[in-house]
Amino acid sequence: xxxxxxxxxxxxxxxxxxxxxxxxxxxxxxxxxxxxxxxxxxxxxxxxxxxxxxxxxxxxxxxxxxxxxxxxxxxxxxxxxxxxxxxxxxxxx
Numbered sequence: 001x002x003x004x005x006x007x008x009x010x011x012x013x014x015x016x017x018x019x020x021x022x023x024x025x026x027x028x029x030x031x032x033x034x035x036x037x038x039x040x041x042x043x044x045x046x047x048x049x050x051x052x053x054x055x056x057x058x059x060x061x062x063x064x065x066x067x068x069x070x071x072x073x074x075x076x077x078x079x080x081x082x083x084x085x086x087x088x089x090x091x092x093x
Contacts, residue, residue, distance in 0.1 A: 010038050050082045
């Protein structure tokens with residue numbers, strides 16, 4: 001039978017069960033479990049979004065839809081907008 005594994009909660013100093021609810025919440029929110037210890041992760045960078053001028057919705061930079069649109073020739077304008085290639089050529093005439 002497996003014996004329970006424990007580690008220390010870095011925020012309170014108390015002993016917690018590895019795989020328990022509090023442990024999982026800490027790992028999900030702020031920590032990585034490395035070599036038997038909880039180690040604080042670097043602060044995540046905020047996500048960047050671009051405004052799709054056709055659908056009037058925001059697209060996550062680096063996401064599947066974003067990559068597909070760039071592959072189809074969409075361009076980024078003013079570091080905020082995604083413009084369709086046909087609309088760009090019509091506006092420049």
